[in-house]
Amino acid sequence: MTRFTGRTALVTGAGSGIGRAVALAFAAEGAQVVVAGRRREPLTQTVRLIEEAGGKALAVTADVTDATESRALVEAAVDRFGSLDVAVNNAGVFRGGQPVAELSSADWREQLDINVTGVFLALRAEIRQMRSQPxxxxxxxxxxxxxxxxxxxxxTAYAATKAAVSALTRGAALDHIHEGVRINAVSPGPVDTPMSLRPGETEADRADRVRAALPLGRVSSTSEIAAAVLYLASDDASSVVGTDLVVDSGATA
Ligand SMILES: NC(=O)c1ccc[n+]([C@@H]2O[C@H](COP(=O)([O-])OP(=O)(O)OC[C@H]3O[C@@H](n4cnc5c(N)ncnc54)[C@H](OP(=O)(O)O)[C@@H]3O)[C@@H](O)[C@H]2O)c1
Known part of the structure; x- marks a missing residue:
């Protein structure tokens, strides 16, 4: 038996980066995993990696900014595996580089839509399902x-959306813990995915930049973020409610 044996875990944005690492980690600890995102091919690849390692997974294409698709995603998980025990709302985008005066309305709206409204819509659908389960x-x-x-x-726009995710997490945790739904957040610092590369920067350039800038001297790996997510989702964290766990190589220590 491992921590998630027999449980169903849903991960949004699971076709790449942190989401894929989280999906693989849940599967390695016994969960059946529903992997979601807008593009099918990366999700199919995540399912293949899970199945090759002996796990069970289902790919569902869904855009989390659409309430109907978020609801259908939860229904697909329950139809296939019988319940929804764990959900990780990871889908997000970074459109950065410009100071506020130069930020386009389109970049502002896209980040708000995906990072905030997308998390809200998925969260709402997940809570409605979870609170109906014993x-x-x-x-x-x-x-x-x-x-x-x-x-x-x-x-700035990205930070505004992610501050909203932190607040949404803590508020929702208070709203729903009495219904048996335990909600937390992980706040990563720079992670080993293309999102933490500056324009034109290679991975070697990034390694040079962060060697002095980060107390740990390196970015976090996706599996280090996954380990924090699995802890919060597991019974090891059964009294952890509404926390926002920073995993950032010491950047904000
Ligand atoms: N990498 C970092 O340094 C870092 C640091 C702090 C926080 N984070 C956060 O960690 C999360 C994952 O980041 P990452 O670095 O792994 O980036 P990533 O590889 O770009 O992953 C983002 C995933 O979200 C999916 N996605 C985007 N919009 C979506 C939508 N509307 N509906 C459904 N899925 C959507 C994407 O797939 P599709 O395009 O196929 O939909 C993609 O697989 C994000 O929330 C990010 O803000 C990352």
Whole structure:
């Protein structure tokens, strides 16, 4: 038996980066995993990786900014595996670089739509399902240190959306813990995915940049973020409610 044996875990944005690592980690600990995103091919690849390792997974294409698709995503998980025990709202985008005066309305709206409304719509559908189950459920939202924990020039819109995810997490946790739904967030600092590369920067350039800038001297790996997510989603964290766990190589220590 492992921590998630027999449980069903849903991960949004699971075709790449942190979401894929989280999906693989849940599967490795016994969960059947529903992987979601807008593009089918990356999701199919995540399912293939899980199945090759002996796990069970289902790919569902869904745009989390659409309430009907978010609801259908939860229904697909329950139809296939019988319940929804864990959900990770990880889908998100970063459209950065410009100071506020130069930020386009389109970039502002896209980040708000996906990072905030997308998390809200998925969260709402997940909570409605979980509170109807005798065993409830646990949810982890992926926020960011950019937001509630720190800010940086050129990342203001993104930070505003992620601060909203931190607040949404804590408020929803208070709203629903009495119904058996336990909600928390992980706020990563820079992680080893293309999202933390500056324009034109290679991975080697990034390694040079963060060696002095981050106390740990390196970015977090996707599996280090996954480990924090699995902890919060597991019974090991059964009294952890509405926390926003920073995993950031010491950046905001
Ligand atoms: N990497 C970092 O340094 C870092 C730091 C702090 C926080 N984060 C957060 O961690 C999360 C994952 O980031 P990542 O680095 O792994 O980036 P990523 O590889 O770009 O992953 C984002 C995923 O979200 C999916 N997605 C985007 N919009 C969506 C939508 N409307 N509906 C459904 N899925 C959608 C994308 O797939 P499709 O395009 O196919 O939909 C993609 O698989 C994000 O929320 C990000 O803000 C990342």
């Amino acid at each position: 065993s409830g459920g646990t949810i982890v939202n992926i926020a960011s240190t950019f937001g509630a924990h720190t800010r940086a020039p050129g990342a």
